[in-house]
Amino acid sequence: GESVGLHLPTLSVQEGDNSIINCAYSNSASDYFIWYKQESGKGPQFIIDIRSNMDKRQGQRVTVLLNKTVKHLSLQIAATQPGDSAVYFCAESHSGSARQLTFGSGTQLTVLP
């Protein structure tokens, strides 16, 4: 069946280092991928998205990489800051939109001082 999973449930990085959060998906029909950030006690917030016709997309301090061959997605955060501590979810869609997004179980990122 369809699944969107994370390689590691937790990740700790030193402040100032780069973070890499990984995600695997199984649905070959998935054509749209999104990363969300959820801070403690809050709802998820959109970070960045990428469509299957791209393999890389950059935002402010974040980069998403998509490898369709191995069905792998990663989120890179440059110069990680304490405010980046949160749970990060990848989500996939085969509708190209927010309709029926399938979310992964999340990775807890902790930024160490």
Added chain:
Amino acid sequence: EAQVTQNPRYLITVTGKKLTVTCSQNMNHEYMSWYRQDPGLGLRQIYYSMNVEVTDKGDVPEGYKVSRKEKRNFPLILESPSPNQTSLYFCASSLGVAANTGELFFGEGSRLTVL
């Protein structure tokens, strides 16, 4: 301020006592959705609505009802709550399929405990 507002934020209830969690958005979004979040399972979609009077089941619709009589409101109804519906619930909205975006705007969440 653009936002999605859920109420109540916290609720403890007993098995079988009907309850409604309200959700309202002020962004004129066509698409609205309900998710539940449980440890280790991520966010699972309960119901979604593409527009007024149009609702569809998500991945875990059993035990829930929704309605979309107005564009801004999308209440989640638990007719006869059971303990396995104890969870953190999120309402979300988006511009809609035509906007071709996966950007969902989430509410702050409603933590429900069913005893």
